[in-house]
Amino acid sequence: MGQHRFKGDKVTKRQILRIIFVLFGILVILGAASLVLFITVFDATELDILEGEDTFYHSPSGDSPAVTNEIEEKVSIINSEETIRNEEIFGKLNNYSTVIVIQVHKHVTHLQNLLKSFQDADDIKDVLLIFSHDFFDEELNRLIKSIKFCRVMQIFYPHSIQIYPNVFPGMDPDDCTPNMNEQEALQKKCRNHYIDRTGKYRHPQLSQVKHHWWWKANRVFDLAKLETYDGWVLFLEEDNYVLKDFLYVLKLMKTAIKYSCRNCKVLALSSNSNNEKSSHHMGNYKVAITNRLSNLGMAFNRELWIEITKCKYSFCFYDDHNFDLSLRNVFRTCIPNAQHLVLYASRVFRLGSCVSRYRIGKCGENVNLAKVSKLVHDSTDYLFPERLHLISKQYNLSSRSYGRWGDPRDHALCLGMTIK
Ligand SMILES: *[C@@H]1O[C@H](CO)[C@@H](O)[C@H](O)[C@H]1NC(C)=O
Ligand SMILES: *[C@@H]1O[C@H](CO)[C@@H](O)[C@H](O)[C@H]1NC(C)=O
Secondary structure (H helix, E strand, O other), X not given: OHHXXXXXXXHHHHHHHHHHHHXXXXXHHHHHHHHHHHHHHHHHHHHHHHHOOHHHHHOOOOXXXXXXXXXXXXXXXXXXXXXXXXXXXXXXXXXXXXXXXXXXXXXXXXXHHHHHHHHOOOOHHHEEEEEEEOXXXXXXXXXXXXXXXXXXXXXXXXXXXXXXXXXXXXXXXXXXXXXXXXXXXXXXXXXXXXXXXXXXXXXXXXXXHHHHHHHHHHHHOOOXXXXXXXXXXXXXXXXXXXXXXXXXXXXXXXXXXXXXXXOEEEEEOOOOOOOOOOHHHHHOOEEEEEOOOOOOOEEEEHHHHHHHHOOHHHHHOOOEOOHHHHHHHHHHXXXXXXXXXXXXXXXXEEOOEEOOXXXXXXXEOOOOHHHHHHHHHHOHHHOOOOOOEEEEEOOOXXXXXXXXXXXXXXXXXXXXXXXX
């Protein structure tokens, strides 16, 4: 009996083992199946978002006030017209011109200073200035219409917070707010639980700067009026200030890369972002061939832009709201061995001194103007150098990102604005 029972026990144990084994097998199969299902569903969701029309971005909640509709309409008309003013004075754009694109928010005083510096610059008559706005304002428009020293065009970022204040890309009242933490978000039951790598929710104003930058670069190379233009485009911002010889130096740099750095992608008229250097630096005619991009006074051409748009995922999905760091990520991860030509003695300065890097929050107007004016005055003897002195400088590129770009709606909007 005892033996029998023992045998029976043994059988039972084996059966149990077999059952466990079978159950385990089923679990593995179920797991794999659900993973496949999850990936499929996830893919589909991503795809829906990516292929959504413009309406996708703006549809979720109630009506915008009439005034924003009116602005939307005006902006859409101006964008479709592509009017270039002052062509009757300066003639049509040609390949020897330089296109300068200026990202404008709403700092009139800064912009006035930039325009004054343009007015004093050599060869400005050969330029097409394109002002790219994310805020429609009659005072700004009047200021820009008063420009008589070169060709001028205005373009308007169509997905601005001004036009969509209460829906994405603006601040939807149902969204989790920028300052919430996850705990508060759960309590408030706000929608769109998409945190960034640091646990923060999207910040519409911060997002807008990166979106506007990306839209603007895409738009400029997509303008019908610029279809046959194969020259350089210089990217500035409203709080920048240029020296008298900035176009002359840019020309020297273009020549330099033709003979000495065919691999160079971006030309930068300044080596860093905060550079009220003393005037003796201006006597330094060094330009660095370097793998580290500078964000101030960048110039590049259509050929590079097409290369960059092929790397749109490296820009649009990178969890950083800064366009320059996102662009660095493009070069770090998607355009191998890219070199840039960066000028040591800056020809572009930044007058703004915002608490945040990108002009939201508290901004002192003209804090640096006195410093820069002195530098401009003292550097007169150093302008128009005969030649530039090329050196090479390589860095270990940082992959640090600052977040605020974890919301898939931002990823989708960014991808959707990329030219095909
Ligand atoms: C620029 O040069 C290209 C050829 O390199 C030419 O096809 C185009 O018409 C030129 N554009 C202008 C505006 O002169
Ligand atoms: C880059 O990193 C390598 C390896 O960590 C190090 O040996 C090298 O000195 C670094 N170079 C620079 C320019 O910092």
